[in-house]
Amino acid sequence: MSSFVVNIVTPDGIIFDHHAKFLVANTVAGSLGILPNHAPLISPLQIDAVRIDLDEEDNKNSEWVAVNGGIIEIRDNVVSIIANSAETEENIDVSRAKYAKQRAEEKIELARQKQDETIDMDRAEIALHRAINRLNVANKRR
Secondary structure (H helix, E strand, C coil): CCCEEEEEEECCEEEEEEEEEEEEEEECCEEEEECCCCCCEEEEECEEEEEEEECCCCCCCEEEEEEECCEEEEECCEEEEECCCEEEHHHCCHHHHHHHHHHHHHHHHHHHCCCCCCCCHHHHHHHHHHHHHHHHHHCCCC
16 A cells, blocks of 8 residues: 655654554644545644554554644645644653643633633633643543
8 A cells, every 4th residue: 555754843853754544634624634645735733633544564553643733734745744732642741731731721710700810811722722632642542
């Protein structure tokens, strides 16, 4: 079966670089499934998990990566994801993600009760979404 290259890059460096046979990502326009020889495309990404079905030569069937925004570019059998931040499932610190989720929920609650006018509700909701995304990907570990 043919494959394509998947690169996920953040400001901290390369997070993921492997051959794959299928990839699913959520863009702002909806869910996107990618097979080899996909048409060229560039699209902004949602904060969500990216599922990568690895080439059959690899031991595992699928990899999951928590991607926190960015863009996806598909060109010449190379899928490049440039993200603000991203973590593979084995690199997620679950306790840190749980703490981030708790902090975000507390900030949102304080803002809703109007006990703290300095809280940026949009920022707190994005932090909550990122923490939940990281926890969801961490829970996919086998």
